[in-house]
Amino acid sequence: MTNLYRYRFGSVVFDQGSFELSVDGGAVEIQRKPLQVLNLLLQNAGKAVPREEFIREVWRGQPTVDNVLANAIAKLRNAIGPAHAQHIESIPRVGYRLSVAIERTAISGSDAGMPKFRPGDHVPQREHFRLERRFGASEANDVWLARHIKTGEERVFKFASAEQHMSSLKREVTLARLLRNALGDRPDFVRIIDWNFSEPPYFVESEYGGVNLAEWAGADGRLAALALQDRLALFLQIAQAVASAHSLAVLHKDLKPTNVLVEPAGAGWQCRLVDFGSGRLLDMARLGVLGITPLGLTVVNGIAFDAARGTLLYTAPELLADEPATVRSDIYALGVLLYQIVVGDLQRGLAVGWERDIDDELLRADIARATDGDPVRRFGSASELAEALAALPKRHEARRAAMAEARQRQIEGEQLLALRRRRPWLYAVIGVLLAGLLTALELYAQLRTAREQTAHELATKSALNKFLIDDFIEAANPALAGRRDVTVAEAARTAAGKVDGTLVQTSPEVRAGIHAALHGVFNKLSDFPSALAEGRKAVAEWARSTAPDVEQRGFVMLTDVYLLAVSGHLDEAEKLLADAEALLKPLKPVPPELQAELLFQHGSIHVERRQFEDAFRDYAQAWAIARQPGFADPVIAGHVEGALSNMNTMLGHHAQAEQLARDLMERQVAIWGADHVRTCFTAFILANTLGYQNRADEGLALADKSIACLTARLGAQSTGVADARVTRATLLAQARRYREAAVAFGEVADLYGAVLGPNSEGRINAIANQAAALRNAGQLTAADVVFGAGLKLGADALGQDHPTMQALKFGAARTRLDMGRTAGVAVLLQGLDADALNESEQAPDWPARLALQRGRLALLSGDRARAAELLGTARALEAGRNDAADAIREIDDWLVKAGAAPRLAAAVGTRS
Structure with missing residues (x-):
């Protein structure tokens, strides 16, 4: 018997036996690679684990993508939550370490094994049935055909000998009940009759549904002998059964010939889909509506999850990279099965050159689309694949018409070439x-x-x-x-x-x-x-047209909402957004791409109004739509996911922000390449959130690549390049390279001035950041001059209460106090509001910062009693935070100067 362990630190529990993670008593959905990383960290708790060891042990020396370890660590930190994530320490140029005390409890790692069944044995607890023929066996299950002694009725029994192998049986029962209760008795699913989960050997009992497709196809070359039309009809039964399961948010996850049964039906054949033991349910609410207990399903945030993976030949590439299963991973398996059925050989894999086996060009394209390595490019649903196959005759007609049109375009191209020669x-x-x-x-x-x-x-x-x-x-x-x-x-x-x-002579729509x-x-x-x-x-x-393109009109209007919002015309942007919603409302239904775009633009306006929680809500709702199966526009999905990543950064959810940005970049690289504009935009979004995690060096490398890429594609004077340069300048400041940051922010201010105008908010923000960097670099006189220029510009363009103006006033006051000057500081500090300052820079201690600067002003003005009172307030406010040691030390230094440290120590405690 091999000993495995159950590890615990805080409220985090990892079970090596089941390879499952739980936090605060609830199971957590996480992919297998991050779990393997955690397993290695736990086995070496307190020790530094080199990056090379992770790559060797977890990825067998063959990482699938760049930054694969960093991605896994980010997912792991996100899964265990911020309270525990801090225990996973990054060791620069080495690897990672788990720095926390752990508990380790030995658990049993092996079973008694499966009973040795033989033909003729009675079925345990079903004495009227005798085992007749074994269908298949594995380490976890043993599947037999059994026959009733008196009636001759056939049943299929799937056995599991141990509890750790019973979860797939429970999952199969749960999903089969859901399908039957929601869809009724259907010939394309096998009915489960009974089950035993009370004592070993555990089993599921189902009706006999015929021989499996692989066995049926091989009988006298039956599949190969069928006409192509009949083979496609057979496949359509399978695809439609999968589509029905998907309509209930049920994934199969192990589609293959042995999980399809075939039985005679009249003059033809009936296919049945079986074995949902590896399946996944995406919408747990459906079980509640039907009163079904979720046996064998791990429930996390409303999603039923399991880590099972299907048969390798039919496994989608993203599953091999430990990405979660989706509708499109089932579609990949269907595509492989379609290829095999079309060529009449269920043993043939989808190897290089498979296209030569398919004469029909459209059918070849359908198989290629179903099995595309990028899930985004596959069919959006199994029903879409089935519809494409059913419509093959009509599509052939349309293709002939398209070829005629292509010939016409060729003629037009030749005419254009002649024009060029002239x-x-x-x-x-x-x-x-x-x-x-x-x-x-x-x-x-x-x-x-x-x-x-x-x-x-x-x-x-x-x-x-x-x-x-x-x-x-x-x-x-x-x-x-x-x-x-x-x-x-x-x-x-x-x-x-x-x-x-x-x-003028063409139509309005032209x-x-x-x-x-x-x-x-x-x-x-x-x-x-x-x-x-x-x-x-x-x-x-379009408004003048008798046949207006409402959808495209809506997209143009929504794009203009964004342009108006970022240009500061928020009232006009909100009115145009309302007009767009009214235009699109009659569409039944509004396409999901437009729904997501509407929510995205609501979020854009909220961002410009500094209503970040509202913006986060809008972006999250838009992302929920964009990530659904069948969402057709990866560009809109990318905009939404990038915005949601940014908003997570703004709100301090850095692990979530990083994961969203990394996932988006991986998809964009796969679709458009690493040097595409969209990928380069996401690079600086990722760089930005890395900076807030004290990983400025990583962020700067990404930001530099992003700037070079965007400059080459958009030109030096564009808002995209300006935004990327803001990120780079911010990263320099976060790395405490303040002199470089000041120069970088000055360049950004000039760029925003050229692109958006001299009074634009972007330029004024850059000036404020330039002044702050100069102050941090110790160049107080220069900082004071730049703060003054920003205040003068912002007073006319933004108004005194604007968050950027609040930040400028605070920075200018702090700089003058650093210079030992009090002139004008009281006016600058008057009316400053912690909430408005927080909109300019997200920080938890603005009340303390304001009290500190007011205390410094009182001290420099000679009012030591008032200074002690304000500085004591500042210290008390900072003392409630875990990461306030530096701030408290600065306040204590000023308290010493005010002669108030001993009295304050008795009141609020000494510094540690």
Whole structure:
């Protein structure tokens, strides 16, 4: 018998036997790799575990992605909670250490083993049934066909000999009851009749549903002999059964031929889905509604979870990387099974070159989409896959029509080439304009989804081609512009002025499409006034149209909500948001992408109004929508997840913020690559939250890469680059490199001034941060000058009560007191509010900070009694915090100068 252990520290318990983690008495959902990391830390408690040892022991020397250990540590810290996460110490350039006393209790690690069943044995506790044939056996289960002695009725019994192997049986019973109660008796699921969980051998008893698909297919080459149409019909039964389970939030997690049974049905065959022992339930509320006890399911935050993984051949790549199972991991298994059924060979794996086995191009594309390595690119649901297969004949017809259209586009391309030959100057400017043209086309391509090809769409494409050739590119003609280095922005502005005149004979929706494309161009160029102007024109054209594109009109309006909000026009942004909601309300239902975008823009306005808790709520609701199976737009999902990560950072939830940002980056790298604009934006979001975890060096490396990437793709003068530079400057300050931070914030202030205007909030914030960095660097005179400039600028642009103005006043007062000056300090401190200051910089001790500066002012003004009173208040406020040692030392130094330390010591305690 092998001894395993149950470890405990605080309220955290880890059981090696079941490999399960619980905190505060409740089971915690966490992937296996972070648990293996915890196991290694517990076995070496108090010792430093080198990074190399983690990689060798947990990942067998082959990490799946960069930062794989840091990701696992972040997930582990998040799972055990902030009170316990502090015990996992990062040791720079070495690894990690668990620095906490642990309790260790030995537990039994082995079982008595499965009874040795033989054909002819009576079924334990079911004496009227005798075992007839073994279907299969494993370390955990033994599956037999049994027959009633008198009636000859067949049953299937699945046995487990030990409690630690019983969870899969309980899970199978629970999920089978849910499917039957919700869907009724159906021929595509096997009915569970009874179970025994009271004494060993434990078992589940079910009806006999036929032979498994692998056995059925091999009988006389039955599957290979079927026509392709009949094979697809067989697969559709399986896919539709999976879709029905998914509709109840039930994942199978072990789809394979041996878990599909086949039985004769009339002139054909009936497939049945069996063995939900590895399954997962995503919505526990369904059990409560049906009055079902959740046997065998670990319940965490409303999610039923288990760590079981399916058969390797059918296991999606993300599961091998210890990501949680989703609808799309079941779809991957269906895709592999579809390939095998189509080729008529259930032994064949989906190896390199599999495409050569499939003659049908559309079928080949369906299998490729179902088994894509990136789950985001797979079918959004099993029903979508089934519908695609059922519609194959119609899709073949549509493909023939598309090929005819492609030929027409080729002819148009040849005409464009001839035009270029007549304009040799194009070769000189095409390098300058190429990136901008791609930017323009990218958004426009997104404006029209894969809908029926109508005459309207052909007219739109033709108008777009004409506009790009005759107006956009022509704007860069050296003969007209007078020079060869015309920028994309200049060409776009020139072309924008010609839209309504050039396209006056086209329909309103065509003009709306062109204005929407330009709206996207100017947005990406950070020319917000031009973007807003084009957005308004697009919306106005759609309003005139007899067939307006309501969804795209809504997207443009919502983008303009964001542009107005970040430009400081909050009242106008809120009105436009209300207009967008009214426009979209009649849609039945509102597409989930628009629902998420609406919530995202509500959050954007709350952020600009410094209502961070409200913004967090909006972003969390938007993310709940965006992470659902079938959500079609990874760009919107990325915006939402990035915003939620940022808001977690603002509210001090740093582990959650880091995990969201890392997960988002991994998906973006897989979809668009490491150097895509979206990935680079997420890099500085991640860098920002690392800085707040005292990991500024890691953050700076990410921020530098982000800045280089965004500069190359957006140009040096863009809000994206400015935002990334803010993050870098903040990281320098967090690393106490204050002189460098002051220079960096000064550059950011200049950049925001150029992009958003000299009176923009972004510029004033940067000036405030520059002044604070100068003060921390000891350059008090320079800091005082910069604080003064920020106060003068902010008084007109922001108003005296704005959080940034409050921060400027506090910083200016503190700097003058550092210089030993009292002139004007009382005015600066008057009216400062801890809540408003907290909106500018999240900190728990603003009341104490204010009392400290007021006490310093009283001391420098000669009022020692008042100084002692205020400094004593500051110390008492700081004494209630765990991380206030430095602040208390500073206050005590001032108390000594005020001659009040002995008296105060008796009242509030001496410093430690």
